[in-house]
Amino acid sequence: MKIELTGRIDSNNAQQTEKEIIDRLAACGENEVVLDAAGLEYISSAGLRVILRLKNTYPDVSIVNVSSEVYEILDMTGFTEILPVEKAYRVVSVEGCEEIGRGANGTIYRIDQDNVVKVYNNADALEDIRHEREVAKLALILGVPTAISYDVVKVGESYGSVFELLNARSFSKIISTEPDKLDWCVGEYVKMLKRIHATLVPAGKLPDMRETAVSWARFMLDYLPEEAGKKLVSIVEAVPHDDHMIHGDYHTKNLELQNDEVLLIDMDTLSVGHPVFELASIFNAFIGFSELDHEVIKSFQGFDFETARTFWKKFLSAYLGTECPLKLQEVENKARIIGYTRLIRRSIRRGGLESEGGRAEIAFWKERLLALLEKTDSLVFSANELEVAASAENLGAVQTFVDERLQAADCPPNIRLQVSVAVEEIFVNIANYAYKPGAGSAVVRVEVAEDPVSVSITFLDHGVPYDPLTGKDPDLKRAGEGGDMHGLGVFMTKKLMDGIAYEYKNGQNILTLKKNL
Amino acid sequence: MDIRTERNKEKTVITLTGRLDAVTAPELEKAVNDALEGTAELVFGFEGLDYISSAGLRVLLAAQKIMDKKGCMRVKGVSGPVMDVFRATGFSEILTID
Numbered sequence: 001m002k003i004e005l006t007g008r009i010d011s012n013n014a015q016q017t018e019k020e021i022i023d024r025l026a027a028c029g030e031n032e033v034v035l036d037a038a039g040l041e042y043i044s045s046a047g048l049r050v051i052l053r054l055k056n057t058y059p060d061v062s063i064v065n066v067s068s069e070v071y072e073i074l075d076m077t078g079f080t081e082i083l084p085v086e087k088a089y090r091v092v093s094v095e096g097c098e099e100i101g102r103g104a105n106g107t108i109y110r111i112d113q114d115n116v117v118k119v120y121n122n123a124d125a126l127e128d129i130r131h132e133r134e135v136a137k138l139a140l141i142l143g144v145p146t147a148i149s150y151d152v153v154k155v156g157e158s159y160g161s162v163f164e165l166l167n168a169r170s171f172s173k174i175i176s177t178e179p180d181k182l183d184w185c186v187g188e189y190v191k192m193l194k195r196i197h198a199t200l201v202p203a204g205k206l207p208d209m210r211e212t213a214v215s216w217a218r219f220m221l222d223y224l225p226e227e228a229g230k231k232l233v234s235i236v237e238a239v240p241h242d243d244h245m246i247h248g249d250y251h252t253k254n255l256e257l258q259n260d261e262v263l264l265i266d267m268d269t270l271s272v273g274h275p276v277f278e279l280a281s282i283f284n285a286f287i288g289f290s291e292l293d294h295e296v297i298k299s300f301q302g303f304d305f306e307t308a309r310t311f312w313k314k315f316l317s318a319y320l321g322t323e324c325p326l327k328l329q330e331v332e333n334k335a336r337i338i339g340y341t342r343l344i345r346r347s348i349r350r351g352g353l354e355s356e357g358g359r360a361e362i363a364f365w366k367e368r369l370l371a372l373l374e375k376t377d378s379l380v381f382s383a384n385e386l387e388v389a390a391s392a393e394n395l396g397a398v399q400t401f402v403d404e405r406l407q408a409a410d411c412p413p414n415i416r417l418q419v420s421v422a423v424e425e426i427f428v429n430i431a432n433y434a435y436k437p438g439a440g441s442a443v444v445r446v447e448v449a450e451d452p453v454s455v456s457i458t459f460l461d462h463g464v465p466y467d468p469l470t471g472k473d474p475d476l477k478r479a480g481e482g483g484d485m486h487g488l489g490v491f492m493t494k495k496l497m498d499g500i501a502y503e504y505k506n507g508q509n510i511l512t513l514k515k516n517l
Numbered sequence: 518m519d520i521r522t523e524r525n526k527e528k529t530v531i532t533l534t535g536r537l538d539a540v541t542a543p544e545l546e547k548a549v550n551d552a553l554e555g556t557a558e559l560v561f562g563f564e565g566l567d568y569i570s571s572a573g574l575r576v577l578l579a580a581q582k583i584m585d586k587k588g589c590m591r592v593k594g595v596s597g598p599v600m601d602v603f604r605a606t607g608f609s610e611i612l613t614i615d
Contacts, residue, residue, distance in 0.1 A: 420568060476610075
């Protein structure tokens with residue numbers, strides 16, 4: 001039952017107002033009471049006591065359409081915590097306004113020089129707005145720069161939340177209007193993402209992205225061949241839990257440059273999880289969505305597909321700190337598996353199977369997903385690890401990958417060379433002997449330790465157990481007389497490194513080199 | 518890796534630029550084999566050599582073994598980092614390094 005409150009309610013008319021309300025409620029016999037405060041100008045403590053007594057009889061009572069002045073009274077007296085209080089919403093029009101951002105749940109428009117409004121897709125968005133405000137606050141407290149909405153408005157039939165955003169330009173706009181700033185944008189974009197990914201979120205504060213991704217994967221069980229579907233679910237489930245923040249919709253329209261400050265907007269997809277889930281959504285934003293129809297990106301981001309592809313490649317390289325093509329391919333493929341899964345599900349849920357265009361895009365993504373599933377056993381990656389086919393032709397890639405890590409650790413050139421030589425000796429050994437006559441892969445992991453400053457390079461392979469440390473050292477002095485130079489590589493490795501250890505564990509050869517810096 | 522061979526009567530100079538690793542060592546092996554015939558003095562110019570591993574050193578050792586019987590072999594222009602590898606592994610005592 002809706003009851004209008006009008007004018008002023010104070011000690012002069014509180015008693016009378018109370019009687020009227022009770023009479024009306026008794027007459028209709030409903031239990032749900034909504035007080036419509038659209039016409040309420042003022043309420044004193046006598047009036048507030050009326051509402052309190054009402055709440056005792058009707059615990060579900062709420063107040064809607066509260067003016068800012070009355071809201072202030074209710075807020076100050078603590079009433080906003082006792083019962084639901086909904087403000088009267090300012091009405092804002094976005095007609096003719098510039099679209100500056102677009103996220104999973106809404107579109108952001110600039111309404112005047114200082115303000116933007118995010119209009120939610122969901123008509124009943126108050127809960128979404130509350131959620132976004134909560135997570136934006138959390139992000140801000142944890143050190144991630146973002147804008148927090150200060151007002152909720154009505155935009156047509158939808159709700160919107162208003163943010164202050166002065167002189168701000170989205171990164172998409174910068175990229176499309178000033179192409180020479182692309183590299184700068186990539187740098188800032190990566191810096192911000194690393195900041196997000198380094199943020200530890202207290203348990204339970206944000207949703208777990210893996211759970212969402214598992215539900216996407218399970219959805220696919222009905223649309224993929226049985227084996228592929230099962231594999232998809234199992235590799236998503238196998239991604240370890242991670243309490244670091246991920247943004248979830250991190251593309252260049254959601255990053256704003258305000259004066260000289262980089263700000264994140266659109267926080268409603270904030271969650272926790274392994275970065276592979278973030279990379280999947282970034283891949284989709286720049287490539288996945290527009291991979292079949294390259295025009296899509298233009299209307300969404302304002303720049304063309306080639307620019308988007310360049311941005312993605314540069315981003316991934318900077319994010320992972322590597323130029324190694326094999327590493328970049330490895331991580332991209334993992335991201336694509338989740339990315340395509342999400343795109344296919346999204347299209348199917350939007351009726352994609354019922355239209356020719358929809359079926360074409362689903363088939364396109366599915367073909368790629370199936371090919372990737374065939375050759376991928378894990379979605380987890382680490383910036384310090386490279387998995388490659390154990391083949392001598394990958395030697396250069398492995399050495400480059402290790403050397404980049406040493407360079408990042410300020411390792412001097414002579415030590416980098418020595419490590420590089422040792423890496424060759426071990427990797428070529430694996431390539432030549434571990435899987436003969438078959439083929440297999442090897443993992444190379446680089447770790448830098450602080451005290452003492454040292455670097456460890458670990459090689460893992462599933463080949464025949466082989467301990468290279470058991471062989472006899474060659475006698476260099478007898479080289480000229482035709483002495484046996486067998487084991488020269490391992491001998492050099494031992495001489496060049498400060499430590500070398502071998503073990504065979506869980507079906508793997510594990511060889512670790514250590515060098516003090 | 519680039520290999521340049523210069524021949525002056527019985528003296529052969531092989532100049533290397535780039536990386537001498539397991540992938541490129543067979544190229545050097547071929548260049549050395551082609552050069553040995555009639556050479557009494559074999560010089561390796563390492564000014565432009567950034568990298569050397571056991572695969573390259575095997576080629577040098579094999580050449581040394583042959584040259585010990587018919588003349589001499591020297592390595593010159595070794596960079597600091599490569600010299601460190603030679604020292605750490607004992608090659609600095611096996612090879613004649615200018």
